[in-house]
Amino acid sequence: MVGRWLAVLATIGITLPALAEGPQRVVSMNLCTDQLAMMLAAPGQLVSVSRHALDPSMSAMADEARALPANSGSAEEIFLLRPDLVLVGSFTDPVTLAMLARLGVPVEVFPAEETIEGIRANMRRMGKALGREAEAGTAIAAFDAELARLDDAPATARPRAALYAANGYSSGSQSLAGQVVALAGFDNIVDEMGFGAGGQLALENLLLSRPDLLVEGRRYPGHSRAEEPLDHPALRALTRSVPSVRMNDTDWVCGTPRILRAVSQLRDARLALTGSQ
Amino acid sequence: MTRPRYSVLLAGLGLLVGLLFVASLLTGPAGLRLGPSIAALFGGGDEMMGLVMREIRLPRAILGLAVGAALGVSGAALQGFLRNPLAEPGLIGTSASAALGAVVAIHTGLAAAFPPALPLAALTGALVSVALVLVLAGPRAATLSLILSGIAISALAGAATSLALNLSPNPFAANEIVFWMMGSLADRSMLHVWIALPVMALGLALLLPTAGALDALTLGEDAGASMGVDLGRLRLLLVGGTAALVGGATAVAGSIGFVGLVAPHVLRRAVGSRPSRLLPASALGGAAMVLGADIAVRLIMPDRDLKLGVLTALVGAPFFLHLIVKTRGDTP
Numbered sequence: 385m386v387g388r389w390l391a392v393l394a395t396i397g398i399t400l401p402a403l404a405e406g407p408q409r410v411v412s413m414n415l416c417t418d419q420l421a422m423m424l425a426a427p428g429q430l431v432s433v434s435r436h437a438l439d440p441s442m443s444a445m446a447d448e449a450r451a452l453p454a455n456s457g458s459a460e461e462i463f464l465l466r467p468d469l470v471l472v473g474s475f476t477d478p479v480t481l482a483m484l485a486r487l488g489v490p491v492e493v494f495p496a497e498e499t500i501e502g503i504r505a506n507m508r509r510m511g512k513a514l515g516r517e518a519e520a521g522t523a524i525a526a527f528d529a530e531l532a533r534l535d536d537a538p539a540t541a542r543p544r545a546a547l548y549a550a551n552g553y554s555s556g557s558q559s560l561a562g563q564v565v566a567l568a569g570f571d572n573i574v575d576e577m578g579f580g581a582g583g584q585l586a587l588e589n590l591l592l593s594r595p596d597l598l599v600e601g602r603r604y605p606g607h608s609r610a611e612e613p614l615d616h617p618a619l620r621a622l623t624r625s626v627p628s629v630r631m632n633d634t635d636w637v638c639g640t641p642r643i644l645r646a647v648s649q650l651r652d653a654r655l656a657l658t659g660s661q
Numbered sequence: 662m663t664r665p666r667y668s669v670l671l672a673g674l675g676l677l678v679g680l681l682f683v684a685s686l687l688t689g690p691a692g693l694r695l696g697p698s699i700a701a702l703f704g705g706g707d708e709m710m711g712l713v714m715r716e717i718r719l720p721r722a723i724l725g726l727a728v729g730a731a732l733g734v735s736g737a738a739l740q741g742f743l744r745n746p747l748a749e750p751g752l753i754g755t756s757a758s759a760a761l762g763a764v765v766a767i768h769t770g771l772a773a774a775f776p777p778a779l780p781l782a783a784l785t786g787a788l789v790s791v792a793l794v795l796v797l798a799g800p801r802a803a804t805l806s807l808i809l810s811g812i813a814i815s816a817l818a819g820a821a822t823s824l825a826l827n828l829s830p831n832p833f834a835a836n837e838i839v840f841w842m843m844g845s846l847a848d849r850s851m852l853h854v855w856i857a858l859p860v861m862a863l864g865l866a867l868l869l870p871t872a873g874a875l876d877a878l879t880l881g882e883d884a885g886a887s888m889g890v891d892l893g894r895l896r897l898l899l900v901g902g903t904a905a906l907v908g909g910a911t912a913v914a915g916s917i918g919f920v921g922l923v924a925p926h927v928l929r930r931a932v933g934s935r936p937s938r939l940l941p942a943s944a945l946g947g948a949a950m951v952l953g954a955d956i957a958v959r960l961i962m963p964d965r966d967l968k969l970g971v972l973t974a975l976v977g978a979p980f981f982l983h984l985i986v987k988t989r990g991d992t993p
Contacts (some may be wrong), residue, residue: 550833551966552848586690587848588713607767609840610833613848618716622709653884 406515407469407490413457414473416638417494419445420451420510421471423640424519432465441604444634444642461485470515484528497639498560498581500531500567506639509569527641534647537569543657545650546568546590549620550610554585564636564643568650570597586612587613589620597653598628630655667938670931674945678726681952685722686714688956690843690963720851722804725952727847727854728914729924731861731906733947734940736921738868741875741936742899746984747804751909751918753789758909759904760841762786763819764825766912768834776852777970780989782858784908790814791900804988843968844915846955851914860912864905865944871898872937917954917969919977922949926980950976 397438409515411432412418415651418437421430422445435456436442459480462470470484470491484491494512494519497503504524511520545565547554555561556579557572565572573593580594603611613619635646687698691713701710702719739748750756762807766772766782797810822841826834874895878885886892910917924946927938932938950973958967 444949499822575822584966586964588717589693591709591712591717592691594709604831606829606831606834607770607773608829608831608833611836616716616848617850617852618712620717621712 386589404485407467407513409465410468410469410471410514411455411462411465411467412471413455413462414471414494415442415475416473416496416640417471417510418449418479419443419638419640419642420494420506421514422448423589424507424510424516425494425514425534427515429514431467440633440634441602442637444638444640450509459487463487463489471510471513498558499563502642502643503527503639507641510518524643525552527644530641530644531567533642533648534651535567537567542571543596543654544573544593545597546585546593546595547589547599547601548585548614550604550614552577552584552587552590552613553582553601553651554590555582556580558582560643561636561637561646565599565650567647569654570650587616587618591618595626596657597622598626599650600628600630602630602633627653627657664880667932670928671945672942674928674949678945678948678952679785681949682722682726685725685952685956686718688959689713689718690959701844706981714851719863720849720854721846721955722952723854723916724849724857725955726948727858727861728910728917729948729951730944730945731864731910732917732920732951733924733943733945734868735756735903735906736947737925737936737939737943738871738875738899739903739921740925741939742871742878742895743798743807744879745804745807745988746929746982747808748895748986749919750787750903751920752815752922752981753807753811754790754818755794755903755907756911756916756918757815757818757822758790759783759787759844759908761822761825762839762908765821768825768829774857776861778819780857780909780912783912784905786818787904787908787911788900790818791904793854795862795896795900797821812986822878829835837866839968840915841986842916843970844911844917844973845966845968846914847966849913851945857909857913860905860909864902864907864909867898867902867905869940871895872940875936879934901966915968917951917973919973920950922984923973923977923980924950926984 404618407454408429410430412421413434415436418433424432430452432453432455433449435454438446438454440446443449455465457480462484467489470489472481472491472493474493474495494506494509495502497506507524508519511517547561547565552646554574556574557563557566558581562572562582573595574582577589579623600614604612629649631646631649636643686696693713697706697710700706702714704711713856729858736749739750739753740746744801758781759772762782762785763779766779771782772779794807794810798807799893819842823838826838873884874890877888877890882892926941929939930940932942951969954969954972957972958969961967
């Protein structure tokens with residue numbers, strides 16, 4: 385009977401992907417999904433990452449990414465890779481996403497993570513999307529264990545840190561960088577000014593807030609006026625009396641377990657600070 | 662008869678500039694109180710407050726004054742020489758070309774290796790453009806050819822600036838097109854003051870001796886020549902002086918438009934239309950205008966870097982349109 389054959393076909397159609405244990409040709413288009421996917425994917429499962437993943441000035445996993453072909457994120461290029469799953473961030477160009485949807489390419493959107501719980505959720509989500517739930521579970525457990533080991537900061541009488549990057553940008557507690565500062569055991573001076581996620585911190589307000597530690601943003605090659613305030617004589621005068629650390633932005637630009645490196649670096653700075661007092 | 666009135670005018674303008682200079686020192690996001698901040702400026706009181714006053718606010722106020730004066734006096738000199746009230750460093754492309762010179766010096770690494778290269782490259786850019794405008798617009802500098810050559814030079818220099826910034830490996834560089842086109846004094850330091858002031862002082866030294874010749878020139882080139890004006894020498898002094906003033910100013914503050922247009926225009930009648938008197942008056946007027954604009958950008962948007970050129974254009978562009986209507990009536 386025709387109806388019976390149709391039912392059989394439908395059953396096969398539904399069960400076949402499940403038997404194959406997740407997608408076989410995964411393409412990532414976002415620096416952060418690139419890194420989560422490289423951490424969790426099975427060998428050969430990930431066929432391309434964004435070109436940013438290969439840039440050591442942006443990516444914490446540039447060495448790992450070098451083994452994979454890079455894409456520059458155009459819909460045409462992605463489609464020709466014949467992916468059965470495309471990983472994107474919430475800031476990926478909606479025009480490209482609409483084109484991929486029209487071409488029938490399955491897309492998984494990962495929100496930008498700004499909290500520790502958000503990082504766990506995205507790791508779980510990546511595990512599910514790749515059919516690697518067990519690996520994701522192991523990675524989350526390792527992340528939590530390391531987080532617990534680093535979390536030895538007192539709740540009160542914490543030293544105050546100031547973040548200062550190009551254009552005078554400073555991150556507040558509602559950003560990932562702000563969370564890292566808090567986890568490392570610092571209060572953030574811009575929280576006293578009600579910054580939220582972050583904003584432009586006037587150089588004079590930075591000086592007058594008298595931080596205990598200055599956390600400077602990294603420098604890029606070439607010259608920019610945006611980075612000139614980092615060389616301002618007034619800021620240099622501050623760093624003569626206050627210790628400063630220059631962070632590696634690749635460790636905290638994305639919400640992945642790599643942020644623990646940034647936590648560890650800042651925690652060392654705190655221990656040096658409180659130890660010397 | 663007009664002599665006492667002129668000295669009163671200069672004294673009044675000087676007082677205004679002085680007041681704006683002090684107001685600029687007292688304006689900032691930190692909201693310091695008057696007494697402690699003045700004490701901090703002269704080395705007393707709190708160390709951090711002293712840093713804020715001496716290393717952040719003082720260079721900003723000095724540059725506001727110097728950049729404004731440079732642009733004002735350049736505008737007055739160009740207008741006197743070309744006998745055209747529409748001549749202005751921003752409009753004839755001098756500022757855009759100076760910005761191109763500065764951007765090239767910065768992004769080739771020349772400015773980092775040898776800091777004075779920054780204003781000197783801006784001076785070179787300005788020099789090329791002023792010379793080009795004088796050639797293109799011709800000796801009589803008809804309004805149309807003056808403005809058209811200015812538009813073309815501005816567009817070319819702006820495009821080359823954008824290209825240079827887009828080619829930079831630095832991810833922030835491309836956003837700085839706005840700074841070079843609109844100008845800002847945010848977070849400038851004493852280093853910028855020491856870089857820019859000598860070049861601007863050189864420009865002033867070249868321009869001020871032209872005052873008498875510019876007066877003679879108001880009667881026309883032939884009359885001027887018969888009164889002993891050496892036109893070739895005058896042109897050299899004027900081109901060099903304007904280029905140095907605009908180059909020095911633009912190298913540290915970006916292009917700030919319309920200052921050289923508005924300041925001489927507002928003051929022309931008060932000085933009896935004599936270029937020799939308009940030069941110092943326009944320097945003070947330009948200084949007041951830029952200091953005022955720089956105070957305003959900090960009051961309107963304390964936590965954003967609103968560009969100075971935005972404010973000067975809001976004031977200056979209507980003036981410019983008004984002048985176009987007026988000169989259209991004058992010329993056949």
